[in-house]
Amino acid sequence: MQMPRPDAGLLANKAQIVARLREVLPRDAVIDDPAETRAYECDALSAYRCQPLAVILPRTTAEVSASLKLLHELGVPVVPRGAGTSLAGGSMPQADSVVLGLARMNGVLETDYDNRFIRVQAGRTNLSVTGAVESDGWFYAPDPSSQLACAISGNIAMNSGGAHCLKYGVTTNNLLGATMVTMQGEVLEIGGAYLDSAGLDLLGLICGSEGQLGVVTEATLKILPKPEGARPVLIGYSSNEIAGACVADIIRAGILPVAIEFMDRPCIRATEAFCHAGYPDCEALLIVECEGSKAEIDEQIGMIRQIAMRHDPVEFREAASADEAARIWLGRKSAFGAMGQINDYMCLDGTIPVNELPFVLRRIEELSQDYGLDVANVFHAGDGNMHPLILYNANEAGQQELCEQLGAEILKLCVEVGGCLTGEHGVGIEKRDLMSVQFAPADLEAQLRVKDVFDPKWLLNPAKVFPLGMTESRRVS
Amino acid sequence: MKVESEAQLAEAVREATGPLMVRGGGTRPVGRCVGEALEVAISGISLYEPGALTMVVGAGTPLAEVEAALAAEGQRLPFEPGQWGAVLGAPGQSTIGGVVAANVSGPRRVQAGACRDSLIGVRFVDGRGDVIKNGGRVMKNVTGYDLAKLMAGSWGTLGVLSEVAFKLLPAAPTQATVVVDLPAGAAQVALAAALGSPFDVSGAGWVPGVGAVVRVEGLAQSVQYRAEKLASLLAPFGETRIEQDGSGAIWANLRDLTPFVGKTGDLWRLSVKPSEAADIIARLGGEVMLDWGGGLIWVLLPEGSDARALAAPYSGHATLMRGVTAAVFEPEPAPVAALSAGLRAQFDPRGILNPGRML
Ligand SMILES: Cc1cc2nc3c(=O)[nH]c(=O)nc-3n(C[C@H](O)[C@H](O)[C@H](O)COP(=O)(O)OP(=O)(O)OC[C@H]3O[C@@H](n4cnc5c(N)ncnc54)[C@H](O)[C@@H]3O)c2cc1C
Numbered sequence: 156m157q158m159p160r161p162d163a164g165l166l167a168n169k170a171q172i173v174a175r176l177r178e179v180l181p182r183d184a185v186i187d188d189p190a191e192t193r194a195y196e197c198d199a200l201s202a203y204r205c206q207p208l209a210v211i212l213p214r215t216t217a218e219v220s221a222s223l224k225l226l227h228e229l230g231v232p233v234v235p236r237g238a239g240t241s242l243a244g245g246s247m248p249q250a251d252s253v254v255l256g257l258a259r260m261n262g263v264l265e266t267d268y269d270n271r272f273i274r275v276q277a278g279r280t281n282l283s284v285t286g287a288v289e290s291d292g293w294f295y296a297p298d299p300s301s302q303l304a305c306a307i308s309g310n311i312a313m314n315s316g317g318a319h320c321l322k323y324g325v326t327t328n329n330l331l332g333a334t335m336v337t338m339q340g341e342v343l344e345i346g347g348a349y350l351d352s353a354g355l356d357l358l359g360l361i362c363g364s365e366g367q368l369g370v371v372t373e374a375t376l377k378i379l380p381k382p383e384g385a386r387p388v389l390i391g392y393s394s395n396e397i398a399g400a401c402v403a404d405i406i407r408a409g410i411l412p413v414a415i416e417f418m419d420r421p422c423i424r425a426t427e428a429f430c431h432a433g434y435p436d437c438e439a440l441l442i443v444e445c446e447g448s449k450a451e452i453d454e455q456i457g458m459i460r461q462i463a464m465r466h467d468p469v470e471f472r473e474a475a476s477a478d479e480a481a482r483i484w485l486g487r488k489s490a491f492g493a494m495g496q497i498n499d500y501m502c503l504d505g506t507i508p509v510n511e512l513p514f515v516l517r518r519i520e521e522l523s524q525d526y527g528l529d530v531a532n533v534f535h536a537g538d539g540n541m542h543p544l545i546l547y548n549a550n551e552a553g554q555q556e557l558c559e560q561l562g563a564e565i566l567k568l569c570v571e572v573g574g575c576l577t578g579e580h581g582v583g584i585e586k587r588d589l590m591s592v593q594f595a596p597a598d599l600e601a602q603l604r605v606k607d608v609f610d611p612k613w614l615l616n617p618a619k620v621f622p623l624g625m626t627e628s629r630r631v632s
Numbered sequence: 633m634k635v636e637s638e639a640q641l642a643e644a645v646r647e648a649t650g651p652l653m654v655r656g657g658g659t660r661p662v663g664r665c666v667g668e669a670l671e672v673a674i675s676g677i678s679l680y681e682p683g684a685l686t687m688v689v690g691a692g693t694p695l696a697e698v699e700a701a702l703a704a705e706g707q708r709l710p711f712e713p714g715q716w717g718a719v720l721g722a723p724g725q726s727t728i729g730g731v732v733a734a735n736v737s738g739p740r741r742v743q744a745g746a747c748r749d750s751l752i753g754v755r756f757v758d759g760r761g762d763v764i765k766n767g768g769r770v771m772k773n774v775t776g777y778d779l780a781k782l783m784a785g786s787w788g789t790l791g792v793l794s795e796v797a798f799k800l801l802p803a804a805p806t807q808a809t810v811v812v813d814l815p816a817g818a819a820q821v822a823l824a825a826a827l828g829s830p831f832d833v834s835g836a837g838w839v840p841g842v843g844a845v846v847r848v849e850g851l852a853q854s855v856q857y858r859a860e861k862l863a864s865l866l867a868p869f870g871e872t873r874i875e876q877d878g879s880g881a882i883w884a885n886l887r888d889l890t891p892f893v894g895k896t897g898d899l900w901r902l903s904v905k906p907s908e909a910a911d912i913i914a915r916l917g918g919e920v921m922l923d924w925g926g927g928l929i930w931v932l933l934p935e936g937s938d939a940r941a942l943a944a945p946y947s948g949h950a951t952l953m954r955g956v957t958a959a960v961f962e963p964e965p966a967p968v969a970a971l972s973a974g975l976r977a978q979f980d981p982r983g984i985l986n987p988g989r990m991l
Contacts, residue, residue: 348905353949353962359781403683409802451854506770538771578772608974
């Protein structure tokens, strides 16, 4: 993975930069010992690593502002970081950068059930946001599989989704306001505990901008009352096509489950071996979850059963207890872990129009054979967000490159059928160079101009999202 | 000037020598309208996949045509956009592009999000005359910056929409409304109780002559169950009843502001923190309607009133929908205003697209 050549002047000035940072931050907030900064050299795209100049861990918005103002003045690139779980290399440092980590900003600032929001410091983990309101019967809806670890700041930067976003939407649909510090150190309040924007929708623009427009330090998030109950069903089919047809029929029937998850045979086998969830040994498996009162769930599942039966399932299993529900979800939730046990894997994230599902799965299988690498599929079928997992052996020469080539082919396929490169993980460094497959130069230029407005010197996470060739003149000038 | 294709639109913008007043159906004449009229008549549904819950449509397509096509498949736009032509005295056919440019969202906003939340893709012509696309036709997409959100609610000041794409919802087969006999000033607490319940409320407002209203939608048995639960939950706030047959009309009236049609005065729209609603409407006086659990206040005030001064202090923003005073849109804090101005300068360097519309 190509990264811009580090600025030799900045590398040579490391000691001075660190000393200046120590003037505006408490001592323990500036880390420059390489043994300690090593922990920040990569995110979950761990094949790529790079040590930064230093890491800063501020505790307040004022400290973030002071350090950004200084780094702006010194012309030092800054890589914002939440929990470092990005699968796209979004929080991977560059050698001449300072990593600004939000890990110490994890407090709850305000909970307000009357107005249905919670305000938190943005370094707080996703799951602990729900944790703060759960005992009162509320929850924060976006639920990425990484929710135990990932931070709200990373969720906002990537506009992360989760299994339940079919009903509740992704981060951007649940974000009401943000405190953001610009690269120049200016503190902005955008949105708040009310709906929609007074002027241009800057909140919508910031969400999903991958840490390139500003550093988010606080967030106002929508919270929802917990439904009375939820129940999953598991449906097994003898082919991907049939499972795909069943998904389309469920949606056409006017039922909107909170989640429709899909796993194919390689994935089912691997998770079975890993966690023994008791899944049927079949080609394709759906997990469909419905919410509401007991009677409401019965009504919805009754309709789903009818539809599923028309397609002659290998198995239709309805959870009769909380324990059975947990077992139905167990395999899905351990899918990534299971794949990690048997192999190295690369997780893709393209989205396709749901009606293209059978075709795309068939094509992926052909590509997998051409490349000689196995691909397992586990994804959010209701919204067409696929997660093909390419299995490879990182220790075998050439496999990493082969795997990346196959990944690129699959993502191009997603774009060809009318979809996109990434549904929830973001572009980062990983898909940077594929952007011109999806966008024409004018489309990208419009996005670059947005960054020009927020960060004219191109210091915030500058080597991400866009093909390096397109941004070079902006980064070096 | 009327354009019927994206190519014509791009040419019209490129060759413009002065300000353009971008319009769809002209039914939302909010803000300063100056310049040569540029009517976007790029019409037609280019893609509708009911099984994928997505639609792509020309920006000049009448809203009514979009809604009819969806209804034929038992689906709908999640955000329930209102028609303001009657109340704003601007009759005509609302277009879907106008809905997006104004980010128009009706009562279901509290459950299904705003217009911008359903908008999954746009094509537009910026002030340079360049055609730009963003987003696409799939429900989940984080590829690059989200310019679709930026375009929604930008009132044609950053670019002229040529095509918009939405994610859709199945239309609910049944609905019911729980009506609580309450004055406007007492409504918000009851609405908050309803919205804080697990009964999946899809509308919460206050309508003159009716009272506080709470809507549930879905499968018949479920609607019945939730309406009854809500009626007993809300009983402590006032006398309650469940409206079945009349439910649809209540929400259409609130959505389209029907009770205000034909009445004189300035019409203001305030989006605020819901719990502030009671104090704000007490300070405002005038005739009000409430939506979004009290978070959206529609108020008719005597001509020339400054709702911002009357309502203060409030967290949120006020827009003058009909009437004449200095600022139609809520003035932004300086650093935010600077970013907005910077974006306008980038997207429309000549300042020809609806100049001053959002002041
Ligand atoms: C096992 C696993 C499962 C996953 N499952 C999902 C899933 O289901 N859905 C999903 O959407 N994602 C998933 N992810 C991806 C990842 O968890 C998300 O992208 C997450 O939002 C990243 O959060 P983070 O705090 O770890 O961010 P980081 O990795 O630290 O950073 C991510 C991006 O955010 C930027 N950023 C961080 N903090 C700030 C800030 N304060 N201001 C501005 N920018 C900032 C960074 O610069 C970077 O570009 C998964 C990852 C793993 C490892």
